[in-house]
Amino acid sequence: MSDKNQDYFEKVFTIVSQIPRGKVTTYGAIAGCIGVKSGARMVGWALNKSIGHEEYDVPAHRVVNRLGQLSGRGYFPGDTMRELLEQEDVLFKEDYTVDINKHFWDPCEE
């Protein structure tokens, strides 16, 4: 991995770990905040890496796509992702879709 990638990795960690309880953000928002406008996919890539780094305490379950869908639920055991969000008073529009408009949190504002 290049140093540049590691930097991207850390930035995603920093932002995601600062998402307030009961709030969610999107891949695109994080990517845009970091500077990589169209690097939404890379955010998912970074979070995927975070799974092997539990010590960083990255609430990846608070990161959803721009539609509020839990795109990465398959990477969590069972319905862990959904349950965690429900515990944080996040309203679900559908079984695997949260009310992004109501719980959206802009990472750049913090």
Add this chain to the structure above:
DNA sequence: CTAATGACGACAC
């Protein structure tokens, strides 16, 4: 080195 893939997003039709 080239091709395909993916926890996405924007735009075209």
Add this chain to the structure above:
DNA sequence: CGTGTCGCCATTA
């Protein structure tokens, strides 16, 4: 307004 296609960037085959 739903569906399809292309673009992004790093990883994997």
